[in-house]
Amino acid sequence: MFKNHISQNNPSLNEKFFGLTPENQEVFCYTLTNKQGMEVSVINYGATITSIKIPNSNGIKTDVVLGFDKLESYINSFNLPSAPYLGAVVGRYAGRINNASFILNGEKIQLTSNHNRHQIHGGSVGFSQKVWTVKSIPSEETQSIILEYLSVDNEENFPGELSVRVTYTLTDQNELKVEFSAKSTEDTIVNLTQHSYFNLNGHQENINHQKITINADTMLETTEELIPTGKFISLKNHDYDFSTTKDCPAIIDNTFVLNDTKAATMYGEKSKIKMTVITNQPAVHVYVGGNCFDQIKGKEATEYHKTSGICFETQNFPDAPNHSHFPTAVLGKNEWYSHQTIFKFENL
Known part of the structure; x- marks a missing residue:
């Protein structure tokens, strides 16, 4: 079996075996x-x-993100009509890239297409379907975990060998730092995001009537295929103006x-739970979904559907490599990509 964790000889109390991939790689939780x-x-x-x-104040816990109980379900979810990417890291490039191509240093780069003729979320087998190497696990000193992935040169036709690291840290102020x-x-081009689906009343609930705000005056105009x-688009008097509190939309x-x-x-x-999303990224892509098409059950045998959860995908703009006036991707x-996002939770 391939080892992708650091504590083969000294398993931690907060480490549990989660399953084996078809390639016999070990996955741990x-x-x-x-x-x-x-x-x-x-x-x-x-x-x-x-x-x-x-x-909550009585110690009763609410699980506020969608997920699966088994590794097999995560793997099989990528074969659904529209893969949900439940809780995964998305890369090399989150979002859509028009015609799965872009110009870099005067050369056309033709990526793999996995969304009609376009690319979405890094291609056919992006970072969300890779077994990452665990470099550091939680300890008494720090509730943090570091995972790394080495994307080889030309993976999904992206140029350059890319070394990627994600660190998750849980603070005592109920902040999850990513x-x-x-x-x-x-x-090369890079745009990473965290693709958790949130439901603050619990992952078995519906997000309808949960309240959201988004700190934005404009959003990207897109085609029918959702390509920028x-x-x-100005959000003044728009249905998607969430500068003041509104119910979660059923479709976004x-x-x-x-x-x-x-x-x-x-x-x-x-639940009386509030979440605040803080980021150094220029955009947040908001998506309501989680549908598993009655083919795979979620945690605790939950039937996830079209309004099971909402994603706040903090990131650069989709298709930024094809628009010179967008923030560069x-x-x-040998330069460093850096992205920080905090999900802060409060009981009100």
Whole structure:
């Protein structure tokens, strides 16, 4: 069996075997716990968050993200009509790239296409379907886990060998800090995100009537295939103006241009849990879904559907390599990519 974790000889109490991939690679689940009793569980398949449990004043915990109980379900979910990417890290490039191609240093790069003629979320087998190497696990000193993945040169036709690291840290202030870093041997493009689906009333609930705000005045205009046109849409008097609190929409798949590092908030009236999303990224892509098409059951035999959860995918703009006026997604040779996002939870 391939070893992709660091504690083969000294298994930790917060490390549990989660399963074997078809290639016989071991996958483990690691749990971070803080002094408030909050728990975050992560597997090294896709560097995926499988659960986030928030305790209330009585110590009763609500699991606020969608996920599966078995590795097999995560693997099989990528064969669904529309893969949900539940809780996974997405890369090399989150979102859509028009015609699966872009120009870099005067050369056309033709990527693999996995979304009609376009590419989405890194291609046919992106970072979400890779077994990551665990470099550091939670300890008494720090409730943090570091996972790394080495994307070889020309993987999904992206140039350069890319070393990627994600660090998940749980603070005693009920903050989950997500930190990405990456470095390439050649000029390339990078856009990473965390693809958890949140439901603050519990993963078995419906997100309808949960309240959200998004700190944006504009969003990207897109085609019918959700490819950015390069234009911006004003949100003044728009249905998707979430500058003031509104119910979660039943349908949304849009990129919002952020005004500030405080990207969004969400509140579940039933659970009294509030989440604030803080990021150094220029955009948040908001998507409602989680549908498993009655083919795979979620945790605790839950039937996930079209309004099971909402994603706040903090990131650069989709298709940025094809729009010179968008923030650049080019990562120069031997330069560092850096992305920080915090999901902060409060009981109100």
